[in-house]
Amino acid sequence: MHHMSADMKACIDNCLGCYSECLSMAMNHCLELGGEHTKPAHFKLMMACAEICRTSAHFMLIGSEHHKHVCRECAEICARCADDCERIGDMQSCVEACRRCAESCSRMAA
Template sequence: MHQMSPEMQSCIDECLRCHSTCLSMAMNHCLEAGGQHVEPEHFRLMIACAEICQTSANFMLIGTDLHKRTCAICAEVCEECARSCEQVGDMQECVDACRRCAESCRKMAA
C-alpha cells in the first residue's frame, strides 16, 4: 500500500465531505426549495461537483499520480459551485464545503 501523507488524507476527507454535502443538498434542499435552486445550470453544477469530488478522492485512494489532474479540475469545479450556491442563496453549508475542498485540492494539484 502506498504511503499517504496527512495532507492527502485531509484532502480525501474534504473531497468526500464535499461530495456528500453537494449531493444531499441538491437532492434534498434544492429539489424541495425549487425556483433558482433547480435551474438546470446550477443543479448540474452541484451534481458535477459531487462527482468530481468523489473521483478525486478515489484517485488519491488508488495512489496514482494522476490525482494531481483530478484535484486541479476538482478545485475549479468546487469554486464554481461555491459561487453558484452563494448566488442562489440559503446554501452556506455547500459554499463552505466547496471552498474547503477547493483549497485542499489546489494544494494536492501543485
C-alpha cells in the same frame, strides 16, 4: 499501501465531505425549494461537483499519479459551485464544503 501524507488524507476527507454535502443538498434542499435551486445550470454544476469530488478522493485512495490533474479540475469546479451556491443563497454549508475542498485540492494539484 502507499504512504499517504497528512495533506492528502485531509484532502480525501474534504472531497468526500463535499461529495456528500453537494449530493444531499441538491437532492433534498434544492429539489424541495425549486426555483433558482433547480435551474439546470445550477443543478448540473452541483452534480458535477459531487462527482468530481468523489472521483478525486478515489484517485488519491488508489494512489494514482493522475490525482494531480483530477484535483486541479476538482478545485476549479468546487470554486465555481461555491460561488453559484452563494449567489443563490441559503446554502452556506455547501459553500463552505466546496471552498474547503477547492483549497485542499489546489494544494494537491500543486
